Amino acid sequence: GENVEQHPSTLSVQEGDSAVIKCTYSDSASNYFPWYKQELGKRPQLIIDIRSNVGEKKDQRIAVTLNKTAKHFSLHITETQPEDSAVYFCAASILGGGADGLTFGKGTHLIIQP
């Protein structure tokens, strides 16, 4: 089955700097790659996703890049703010869009230093 590795497990950046979180996956059949943000005691919430026919996607300060050949994808957050502090999870699935289950990475605890 699919295996998703996520790095780093903890990332501390100064407010205003950029943060990058990286994930690799093992199943070349995977086509859908979402990123979730989870605040303490809350549910995971989708912040951005990308499908395999696209190399990059942006939404304001958040971007995701995908390299299907290398089987890795990354989350980029620019101009970080205190409210960006949370745990971020990457995930992968074959069908995507809610039609099959997600395999998650272990998460990255992002800490924004004031």
Place this chain on the structure above:
Amino acid sequence: DAGVIQSPRHEVTEMGQEVTLRCKPISGHDYLFWYRQTMMRGLELLIYFNNNVPIDDSGMPEDRFSAKMPNASFSTLKIQPSEPRDSAVYFCASSQVRGYTFGSGTRLTVV
């Protein structure tokens, strides 16, 4: 829409007892997923349903775990008998082939 509704929010039970977690998906969503979250193992898919039919239960850890979806608006995850290693947050999520919506989770503690 109230979103995905899970109950109870917190459950504390003694080892050996039966535990039932409940989920009401978003109306019209035809997929329902159960995930378990622990510090050690992260978020793991346990089972998912499409149109009330179980599609993949390969993530169910052992026979003590069972899940049902008797109709489109209700699902249960049952653990019998419960063990301390079952302590985790259990999330239900639903989707309509446009992305997943998670419930608030049930924090289960088995003592």
